[in-house]
Amino acid sequence: MQVLFRRRRVEEDLSAELEAFESMLVDRYLKQDLSLEEARRKARLELEGLEQIKEQVRDVRMATTLQSLSQDIRFAARTLFRSPGFTAVAILTLALGIGVNTAIFSVVYAILLRPLPYDHPKQLALIWSKLEKTALSRAPASGPIWSEIVHRNNLLSDVAGIWIGNGTFTGDANPEQVKLAFVTPNFPGLLGFRPELGRIFVPAEESFGGRWAIMLSHGVWQRRYGGDPAIIGKTVSISGGSATVVGILPPDFRLYFSDNVPAEVGAMVPFGDDLSKRPADLYFLRLLARLKPGVTAEQAQADLNQVAGQIRSQYTELNAENLSFDLAPLQRDAVREVRPALIALFSGAGFVLLICCLNVANLLLARASSRGREIAVRSALGASRSRILRQVLLEGLVLCTVAGAAGVLLGWAGVHALMSIRPDYLAHMPEVGINWPVLAFVAGLSFASVLLCALAPSIESSKTDINITLREAGRTSQPSLRRGMRAVLIVGEITLGLVLLIGAGLMIRTLQNIQAVQPGFEAQHLLTFEIDLSTYRRQARINFVQEWESKLASLPGVASVGAVSHLPLDDYPNWYSPYRPQGMTPTQASGLLADHRASTPGYLQAMGAKLLEGRFFDAQDRAAGRQVVLVDDLLANSAWPGQSAIGKQIEVEHVTNQGFVPLWSEVVGVVEHIRNHSLSKKVRGEIYIPYEQSPREHLSFAVRARLDPLALAGTIRAELLRRDHNMALSKVRPMTAYVQRATAPVRFIAVLAGAFAGLALLLAAIGIYGVVSYSVSRRMHEMGVRMALGATSSEILRLVMREAMGLASVGILLGTAAAFFVSRTLRTLIYGISAIDPATYSLAIVVVAAAAFLGCWRPAAQAAAANPVDALRSE
Amino acid sequence: MAEPSEILQGTLDMLVLRTLQLGPMHGLGVSDRIKQITRGVFFVKPGSLFPALYRLEQNGWIQGHWGESENNRKAKYYTLTPSGRAQLTREKRKWNKAFSAVNRLLEAES
Numbered sequence: 007m008q009v010l011f012r013r014r015r016v017e018e019d020l021s022a023e024l025e026a027f028e029s030m031l032v033d034r035y036l037k038q039d040l041s042l043e044e045a046r047r048k049a050r051l052e053l054e055g056l057e058q059i060k061e062q063v064r065d066v067r068m069a070t071t072l073q074s075l076s077q078d079i080r081f082a083a084r085t086l087f088r089s090p091g092f093t094a095v096a097i098l099t100l101a102l103g104i105g106v107n108t109a110i111f112s113v114v115y116a117i118l119l120r121p122l123p124y125d126h127p128k129q130l131a132l133i134w135s136k137l138e139k140t141a142l143s144r145a146p147a148s149g150p151i152w153s154e155i156v157h158r159n160n161l162l163s164d165v166a167g168i169w170i171g172n173g174t175f176t177g178d179a180n181p182e183q184v185k186l187a188f189v190t191p192n193f194p195g196l197l198g199f200r201p202e203l204g205r206i207f208v209p210a211e212e213s214f215g216g217r218w219a220i221m222l223s224h225g226v227w228q229r230r231y232g233g234d235p236a237i238i239g240k241t242v243s244i245s246g247g248s249a250t251v252v253g254i255l256p257p258d259f260r261l262y263f264s265d266n267v268p269a270e271v272g273a274m275v276p277f278g279d280d281l282s283k284r285p286a287d288l289y290f291l292r293l294l295a296r297l298k299p300g301v302t303a304e305q306a307q308a309d310l311n312q313v314a315g316q317i318r319s320q321y322t323e324l325n326a327e328n329l330s331f332d333l334a335p336l337q338r339d340a341v342r343e344v345r346p347a348l349i350a351l352f353s354g355a356g357f358v359l360l361i362c363c364l365n366v367a368n369l370l371l372a373r374a375s376s377r378g379r380e381i382a383v384r385s386a387l388g389a390s391r392s393r394i395l396r397q398v399l400l401e402g403l404v405l406c407t408v409a410g411a412a413g414v415l416l417g418w419a420g421v422h423a424l425m426s427i428r429p430d431y432l433a434h435m436p437e438v439g440i441n442w443p444v445l446a447f448v449a450g451l452s453f454a455s456v457l458l459c460a461l462a463p464s465i466e467s468s469k470t471d472i473n474i475t476l477r478e479a480g481r482t483s484q485p486s487l488r489r490g491m492r493a494v495l496i497v498g499e500i501t502l503g504l505v506l507l508i509g510a511g512l513m514i515r516t517l518q519n520i521q522a523v524q525p526g527f528e529a530q531h532l533l534t535f536e537i538d539l540s541t542y543r544r545q546a547r548i549n550f551v552q553e554w555e556s557k558l559a560s561l562p563g564v565a566s567v568g569a570v571s572h573l574p575l576d577d578y579p580n581w582y583s584p585y586r587p588q589g590m591t592p593t594q595a596s597g598l599l600a601d602h603r604a605s606t607p608g609y610l611q612a613m614g615a616k617l618l619e620g621r622f623f624d625a626q627d628r629a630a631g632r633q634v635v636l637v638d639d640l641l642a643n644s645a646w647p648g649q650s651a652i653g654k655q656i657e658v659e660h661v662t663n664q665g666f667v668p669l670w671s672e673v674v675g676v677v678e679h680i681r682n683h684s685l686s687k688k689v690r691g692e693i694y695i696p697y698e699q700s701p702r703e704h705l706s707f708a709v710r711a712r713l714d715p716l717a718l719a720g721t722i723r724a725e726l727l728r729r730d731h732n733m734a735l736s737k738v739r740p741m742t743a744y745v746q747r748a749t750a751p752v753r754f755i756a757v758l759a760g761a762f763a764g765l766a767l768l769l770a771a772i773g774i775y776g777v778v779s780y781s782v783s784r785r786m787h788e789m790g791v792r793m794a795l796g797a798t799s800s801e802i803l804r805l806v807m808r809e810a811m812g813l814a815s816v817g818i819l820l821g822t823a824a825a826f827f828v829s830r831t832l833r834t835l836i837y838g839i840s841a842i843d844p845a846t847y848s849l850a851i852v853v854v855a856a857a858a859f860l861g862c863w864r865p866a867a868q869a870a871a872a873n874p875v876d877a878l879r880s881e
Numbered sequence: 882m883a884e885p886s887e888i889l890q891g892t893l894d895m896l897v898l899r900t901l902q903l904g905p906m907h908g909l910g911v912s913d914r915i916k917q918i919t920r921g922v923f924f925v926k927p928g929s930l931f932p933a934l935y936r937l938e939q940n941g942w943i944q945g946h947w948g949e950s951e952n953n954r955k956a957k958y959y960t961l962t963p964s965g966r967a968q969l970t971r972e973k974r975k976w977n978k979a980f981s982a983v984n985r986l987l988e989a990e991s
Contacts, residue, residue, distance in 0.1 A: 026950070054927065059932075062928060067939060074939070
């Protein structure tokens with residue numbers, strides 16, 4: 007704006023000047039006794055065209071502007087090069103801060119900000135069922151609920167359902183078990199992705215009982231079928247049946263649903279039956295809706311509330327649950343759990359950058375006062391104020407460009423380091439990287455941080471007067487530390503450093519607490535793997551498991567063997583059902599839910615579970631035996647408080663040939679609670695049913711090894727193939743892998759927060775060192791006078807230390823107050839300690855104080871050791 | 882007398898600065914004075930003069946301001962700034978060096 011205005015003024019000036027020139031020429035020729043006409047003609051001739059001259063002037067102006075700009079940039083670069091120490095430290099410090107932020111922002115962008123890679127992702131939302139009686143707020147839907155919503159809603163363009171199960175590709179020497187997404191046929195169309203090959207499902211795929219249609223994942227297609235395009239229309243063998251390949255999922259296809267839905271599936275198949283005919287209270291289906299264009303989430307929610315009312319009036323069992331729906335935008339819902347952690351880490355990175363900026367601000371401050379004289383001389387020589395200002399800005403720009411570029415490199419390295427921590431639980435992790443939005447962020451950040459750094463010197467320099475600077479040859483009297491920007495720098499660094507350290511301390515304590523948790527089993531020396539038994543009928547399944555377990559037990563190096571329907575800390579969809587303890591009416595027991603597990607007799611011992619009362623399962627608990635169960639202490643204590651659970655009857659859901667049926671069973675033992683879902687929470691009570699009395703299709707084996715558990719894997723795989731070449735071993739991994747996966751989120755946060763805090767502490771100590779030593783060096787003269795007047799060196803030491811540590815204590819006070827406030831927001835992330843844990847706070851305060859002390863000790867000691875004569879002569 | 886010749890650009894800048902050392906002057910004055918001092922050897926056309934004046938002003942070596950001319954016409958006067966004076970000294974030194982070098986060369990050949 008100002009530039010345009012100035013340009014117009016210059017143009018007007020030029021016209022006026024040329025006119026004046028012309029009229030002066032005319033005057034001159036008139037004096038030579040020419041006629042007015044003749045004089046004008048001659049003058050114009052001499053001017054050779056006004057417009058041409060104007061154009062030439064414009065060219066010159068443009069050229070000199072560009073020239074002086076490039077001159078200034080070169081000059082800026084030269085000035086920076088002339089003090090390589092300053093430049094290197096400033097660039098390194100800024101690059102560090104920018105690098106940390108680049109790395110974190112690339113994660114934040116990929117997870118929180120990047121739109122999901124689906125068609126119009128903002129229209130996608132999950133529909134959760136709220137079951138009031140069972141006290142579940144994020145439950146899946148049943149088949150009938152899905153078809154009712156599809157038919158009754160007004161504001162959704164479509165609703166689809168998905169359920170994740172297992173499937174085994176067979177038909178060659180290398181059977182492979184994969185996650186299988188069972189979907190309603192409209193699911194791919196609703197997400198709106200384009201298949202890499204072939205087609206998506208058509209509604210006709212709903213015609214039940216026919217052959218399966220299947221869409222293979224890109225990975226399975228490449229791995230098992232060599233990427234053969236002729237696969238479309240061919241039949242593949244899967245889980246004992248066969249399916250026709252209709253399409254290939256795109257290579258980057260992922261599911262962003264969180265809550266135990268894996269990001270990658272091996273294949274997608276339509277449900278093989280009419281979902282609306284399934285029981286109305288069998289909740290398994292994850293519902294995904296697409297809102298009609300222009301419909302808000304609130305409007306859709308109101309529509310669903312009305313649909314829920316209609317459904318309740320039609321289904322008594324759903325009315326009893328007081329069913330309602332909760333519409334949650336997909337993206338927000340998918341990142342619900344990681345968002346607080348990422349925001350906390352992002353803020354932490356921001357704090358680190360602020361400390362970096364404070365350090366660089368101090369450097370600039372020091373440099374500005376030593377350059378005061380140079381600038382004064384230049385302005386006395388006629389350099390315009392704007393030119394000098396431009397010079398300072400350009401130096402900043404050169405600094406921020408180099409620091410930004412270095413920061414991106416550091417950030418890139420940082421992203422790789424983050425990947426090596428492998429936070430597998432972040433479904434978006436493969437998309438994390440340095441991309442355009444991240445680069446734009448870095449550019450903005452670099453620019454902002456240089457501006458921030460330059461703020462301190464510009465405030466300081468606005469106070470100085472050129473004349474005084476020149477006269478005193480730059481020897482302005484230095485204020486003590488307590489006044490001016492330097493005090494702000496010290497206090498700021500300590501405050502930020504302390505907040506970070508306390509945050510990191512809380513997260514590290516949380517990690518320790520999580521790692522110290524007794525999960526109810528012994529993870530060491532335990533090998534686990536899954537076998538999909540869906541191809542076997544009930545009795546064949548039971549026989550296979552019996553023989554297979556005794557074979558495993560006979561292998562060398564195996565201590566004990568067992569199998570269970572659902573391993574603890576696994577992401578396989580949970581089996582939880584209602585139960586009723588003896589002595590309660592159905593109404594009293596309504597809403598009681600427990601995790602159900604079908605386990606073979608050896609399982610709990612092999613896992614190292616602790617028996618509190620009664621007995622484990624044994625060889626008598628077979629298919630034809632008495633219905634018996636084990637429960638955990640959580641359930642036993644809540645069902646029969648103060649009594650022994652042994653011998654009590656409990657109504658428990660069994661898997662029979664007729665589906666899930668509640669049967670009365672006798673409690674024969676109580677085991678210590680096993681943390682099935684999270685190391686930090688006891689979610690609900692547990693009921694163990696003998697496998698043969700409830701033989702589920704999916705079985706995980708646990709083999710306790712005498713030595714390295716993974717060394718057994720090869721033998722076991724070969725043994726299984728010998729037994730049945732259509733069976734696949736999958737998820738072969740030590741139990742410790744599950745425990746590590748469960749601690750991964752906390753470890754991710756703790757490691758990063760710890761790194762940030764360490765960095766912050768180091769930077770703050772360096773910063774304080776820089777501020778104090780600079781201030782001491784400028785005040786040598788004053789120290790000399792003091793010494794000459796009789797101050798001892800220990801008094802000088804105390805003087806400097808008192809000033810610096812006084813500021814540090816202000817910072818500690820502010821930091822503690824800020825941490826009080828900030829750690830509240832961490833409450834959802836920490837475990838086993840309070841957000842204002844006194845031990846963590848005190849330790850952090852001591853560490854920060856020590857760092858501050860170390861930072862100012864050396865310069866203070868230098869001041870004290872100075873020779874008064876030298877000190878007086880200094881400057 | 883030979884035709885007045887056009888001046889090389891670098892030389893022109895120096896001559897303008899030198900002329901303004903005598904005191905503030907407007908465009909026509911500068912052009913007249915150059916012609917006068919060089920006894921008509923150099924003649925500055927407006928097409929070279931104005932770009933030069935604007936270039937010098939942008940470099941901060943001269944500064945323009947509006948005033949009244951001898952016959953009561955509005956005219957833009959130019960003054961040499963301190964950094965212009967410094968620049969003139971530099972240019973002079975450069976010129977003298979070049980001039981004496983060329984002279985030595987010519988004398989050696991004759």
